[in-house]
Amino acid sequence: MDPSTAYTQLLARMREIDLLGSTAGLLGWDQETGMPAPNAEHRGNQLALLSGMIHEKFTAPETGALIDQALTDPSLGAEPDGDKAVNLREWKRDYEHAKRLPQDLVEEFSRVSSQAQVAWVEARAKKDFKVFLPWLEKVVGLTKRQADYLGFTDHPYDALLEEYEPGLTVKELDALFPPLLEKLADLSRRIQASKQKPDTSILKRPCPVDKQVKFCKLLAGHIGFDFTQGRLDVSAHPFSTGLGPADTRLTTRFDERDFSNAFFSTLHEAGHGIYDQGLPVGERYGTPRGAAVSLGIHESQSRLWENLVGRHPSTWKFFFPKLQHAFPGVFDDVTAEAFTFAANRSAPSFIRTESDEVTYNLHIGLRYGIEKDLMTGKLAPKDVPGAWNEAMRKFLGVVPPDDAVGCLQDVHWSHGSLGYFPTYTLGNLYSAQFFEAAKRDLGDLPAMFEKGKFGPLKKWLNEKIHTHGKRHRAGELCKLVTGKPLSTEPFLSYLEDKFGKLYSLADGG
């Protein structure tokens, strides 16, 4: 078979896999948004069948043979960033990764993590780490075996990072994290020492849920999420998912007494959604060339719209009058400035998902340290609660009263997703670095936000990031877009500037 025919056959095969994948996506979306709960077992069987089919089709020897045959095309070298070359590079990588893991390990991992999740729910409810410990031990043991099969040069954790953020290494993170954490901890201390305090009680004023829904749609639509090719629904845990070339779905949750949560969570998910809607379609849909770069880059888009834009004082100069109008009588005595300050409140807290821009990455740094040490054996699973509380004291100055709001708070470990957390911090760092580059290219963005003009930024992101799909790896894309490799500097100076003004801090850092 000539390389071109092999590529055509491969493309058809991969598109079929994508059709099954987006079908599984709908099954998952529906499960979270509307499926009657008693139907969960049947849904689980449907999902297991589809993921089995996808795995079987992707890891079939024919797939590998077609990839290898297509790669013999001599024209590939002439255009290493061309669609064909990009797709084959990514398929080859994924295929080899998938083949490296023996089937019995994959199955055991799936079994263990499903039981570990049940144990985790119980442990958290009982505030009893011991209930989860045997499962954490199993998960760590399996993850170590996984890293060995996947292979690594310097550090076993590198093998995990490669799964979630291709190209990222411990070496790189070890250079980024310590100074980042130190400076964030310092900024957080200075904020706590400030006499300026926002009035956060305004965030608890009751707002009817139906009006919140409407306002969330207004926000998401205004920043550029296209509702003719997307939806916003309700789920217990907000998420965003792409179900087709013209079908991107956001979810959020609503609480009458916590309206701003829905707003910022919607902006976050809309950021993911705008990325998804900006990915190439047509021939590229369903191939790596039409897919997102990495978790870190995806998170950078959500963080950018949620925080850099969404919590920007200028943005609320535009939206606050609309907010007052949308909730008649509720915010008449509040100023846009007071609202923005409240929405940017920073204070050490126990729960990562409820933390603010300054303290968020302290939570991540803590998890990164623990995960890395678990992988080398420097830390035993039984010692996680101690290490957790110790790091909380060190970075955030607070110690959780129990493990439910401590080391049992996140679902990731029970899922077996060690190596995932650092992508959140990468997202934050990328978001600030991209935003800085956008300001350099586009000029006074805040002045645009004040007038409700979010289109230029969205268009810039479309052109600089979204439209490339997986053409470049994350680090390379960062250099192309911003002219520099990833650095903590833009993020830190953004925070210094913003929180310095809000809390009237003296220059520090």
Place this chain on the structure above:
Amino acid sequence: MDPSTAYTQLLARMREIDLLGSTAGLLGWDQETGMPAPNAEHRGNQLALLSGMIHEKFTAPETGALIDQALTDPSLGAEPDGDKAVNLREWKRDYEHAKRLPQDLVEEFSRVSSQAQVAWVEARAKKDFKVFLPWLEKVVGLTKRQADYLGFTDHPYDALLEEYEPGLTVKELDALFPPLLEKLADLSRRIQASKQKPDTSILKRPCPVDKQVKFCKLLAGHIGFDFTQGRLDVSAHPFSTGLGPADTRLTTRFDERDFSNAFFSTLHEAGHGIYDQGLPVGERYGTPRGAAVSLGIHESQSRLWENLVGRHPSTWKFFFPKLQHAFPGVFDDVTAEAFTFAANRSAPSFIRTESDEVTYNLHIGLRYGIEKDLMTGKLAPKDVPGAWNEAMRKFLGVVPPDDAVGCLQDVHWSHGSLGYFPTYTLGNLYSAQFFEAAKRDLGDLPAMFEKGKFGPLKKWLNEKIHTHGKRHRAGELCKLVTGKPLSTEPFLSYLEDKFGKLYSLADGG
């Protein structure tokens, strides 16, 4: 392989097919209720992939071999109504049907019907039968070929009926229809001659859609639809679909100026849904033993709840005060009796789906006659409009002003679904015969309805009909439940009684 092992393997195979089928069901439900329209092509590709997989798996020679092997089990004869025997009987039948049709015919039919639908939409919009005629000719030609491949003894239309209502024949329908149509036409004429006229303007009073949604849920829930294992959503064309053992979904449409349409359509779909929720689950789920008998029996359940119960004056003695309460101020000057009379208005009309209990089957009889004559060649497709208008004049006394509200009104022919229409009339006939049997077994049902007690009837239907799945064929089930073969008598006497009282008719018929 011993027959028992063959059966076990077959069961696993069929359950997998069912998982794919219910997944396709979700894709379809989502397309009608929420998917962004521009995603239609992708959704079509997903559905085509799944239906191809299902077809391939079901018609694979292994399936046939397993069925034949399982059928050699000597114990099957001892329990011909047992689960195994029932499942094998139905699988064998469906497998043989599927195998009888050559692949090229199936593909051509699918291609033609997809294009025919486009032509039909255009023809209807332009009120121009000629646009549809070449496609109707193709559909009829292919349907004739289909009937030849499927095989029949007496009449080619029998082969089509066998697809939609197994066991039903032209002979049986030819005995039922003529006297039925004559008596219905007579009843309709007497109703038109009556001086009593309902005030139907009350059905056009504006009712806010959100309150209609709430009231529809109240209605469906009250008659026994279980919302913990189901939903009610909005779609352009109301339908009901079972997506899993604990997931039954109804849809309806809402119009502020036509509230009762949503109510009765919800009761209709809830009737389908209650049947679905009453089917066996557990081991039987996903097999014929856990599936509905036929389209006719399914329709009997929807018609029973929509008409026999839902339009019964006693039912509204219970619900009308709730209706008044749900729409404050709107119906204060209306009586339950006036509402019931309006909701039972009977008058000849052009459109089947908007017709009433008396005239509905006249529309079906007309279509049955035309379809049968198309199959024998007694009627040419080009002569359909003339035959249609002639039959409208004869049965309903009105002639449609154009073909859009005449022979182009229904989607069925463009779908290639000749043979489907009679199942609607069967549903009506069965519903009345079942209702009569239920009254015989349970006593004064209307007295129960007046008190809001719908549980005994639902339980009776569960036990007599739903729980049997496909154990019996429709005709056999009818005899078991009612003691008699299907007859027009219960339906006609039900209509005579009800409409005689409403319109103060002298005894007729």
